[in-house]
Amino acid sequence: MTVALLALAIGAFGIGTTEFVIVGLLPQVAADLGVSIPSAGLLISGYALSVVIGAPLMTAAGSRLPRKTMLVLLMAVFLAGNALCAVAENYALLMVGRAVAALCHGAFFGIGSVVAANLVAPNKRASAIAMMFTGLTVANVLGVPLGTALGQHFGWRSTFWAVTALGVVGIIGIITLVPRQPVPEGGIRGELAVFRRPQVWLALLMTTLGFAGVFASFTYIAPMMTQVAGFSEGAVSWLLILFGAGLCIGNVVGGRAADRKLMPSLYVILTLLAVVLLILVFTAQAQLPAAITILLFGAAGFATVPALQMRVMDKAEGAPALASAANIAAFNLGNAIGAWLGGLTIDAGFGFTSANWVGALLALSGLSVAVVSGTLDRLSRRSGMHSSAVEEFPVAGAR
Numbered sequence: 001m002t003v004a005l006l007a008l009a010i011g012a013f014g015i016g017t018t019e020f021v022i023v024g025l026l027p028q029v030a031a032d033l034g035v036s037i038p039s040a041g042l043l044i045s046g047y048a049l050s051v052v053i054g055a056p057l058m059t060a061a062g063s064r065l066p067r068k069t070m071l072v073l074l075m076a077v078f079l080a081g082n083a084l085c086a087v088a089e090n091y092a093l094l095m096v097g098r099a100v101a102a103l104c105h106g107a108f109f110g111i112g113s114v115v116a117a118n119l120v121a122p123n124k125r126a127s128a129i130a131m132m133f134t135g136l137t138v139a140n141v142l143g144v145p146l147g148t149a150l151g152q153h154f155g156w157r158s159t160f161w162a163v164t165a166l167g168v169v170g171i172i173g174i175i176t177l178v179p180r181q182p183v184p185e186g187g188i189r190g191e192l193a194v195f196r197r198p199q200v201w202l203a204l205l206m207t208t209l210g211f212a213g214v215f216a217s218f219t220y221i222a223p224m225m226t227q228v229a230g231f232s233e234g235a236v237s238w239l240l241i242l243f244g245a246g247l248c249i250g251n252v253v254g255g256r257a258a259d260r261k262l263m264p265s266l267y268v269i270l271t272l273l274a275v276v277l278l279i280l281v282f283t284a285q286a287q288l289p290a291a292i293t294i295l296l297f298g299a300a301g302f303a304t305v306p307a308l309q310m311r312v313m314d315k316a317e318g319a320p321a322l323a324s325a326a327n328i329a330a331f332n333l334g335n336a337i338g339a340w341l342g343g344l345t346i347d348a349g350f351g352f353t354s355a356n357w358v359g360a361l362l363a364l365s366g367l368s369v370a371v372v373s374g375t376l377d378r379l380s381r382r383s384g385m386h387s388s389a390v391e392e393f394p395v396a397g398a399r
Helices: 002-033 037-061 067-087 091-102 105-118 122-154 156-177 187-196 198-218 221-227 235-260 262-283 287-315 320-347 354-382
Strands: none
Touching (some): 002 091, 002 105, 002 122, 002 156, 037 091, 067 156, 105 320, 122 156, 122 287, 187 198, 198 221, 198 287, 235 262, 235 287, 262 354
């Protein structure tokens, strides 16, 4: 089973690299294509919005296919999008390539989360999801910094060619290592039915706000570190490695915490995320404190991921694939919202550190939703209802 999880992690590594590597290349892309850094930052928002659209559509389209087959097809879309980015000669074509690559993202992680959870015992499900997402964290430790360095030395297009090659490795890994998966039962109607549950929507909102907090700041880490903390452009790659190391730590710790006590772990992690972002407002003024805070930022930001993914799957019990993909879309909707709101404060003249204030407020908003959701759980248990069978929204014509 560990080998199968490794194969999922390989695919996650390729997708994670293409999503985040643009952060380290923003100055080069902006200069080469003649756009501002906030405009180049919209390449992150465009990717994220395409994930939001593609996650439910691609998952629904493959609802009658074996899950392994669907994962291979999704990686093929990933290849096409990154090849288009590599040959893009203008901003518009690069945006289109990013959007195509992003179509596979939500469905891959959504379906992959369900596959990973089904490969292990029930009390290890969050840890299994975390193992798959290890590919995403390693992408930040190795893929993003190496891709940034490659782009700085050989041009940013070379990075996208390298990412395309990663996609080939991902497809081979899935074909050879992931066991055959059955065709999901219930079809698209069963998957859609879980969206009548209020707790599913609260879980999605929690994810959106929490990760909007992460990306309000992370999108502008490169210019924040070079123009405020005083690091050189070459040091950005090392700072991204440090951030990625934090992601790895947070991913493992967050998965284990979620397996023990899901909601309490979310309360603590979202609080820590808000606190770290507030601290970064001040530590960004000096190099050593900034570097330490970036490590903590990565840990707090990604510790939320296994818990948030497990939460929506729990609340979508019985038909989790589409809800799981929708949660990946929620992560990326949060990415887009956070990058946009952070860019607004920077464009308004409040400086690059102002994005950290925005991120902290968004994280606290996610915490508020988590508290509401947890309170509903306790009320449901007191009234004798099963914790996963929260009252559904009424359907027209139902009695």
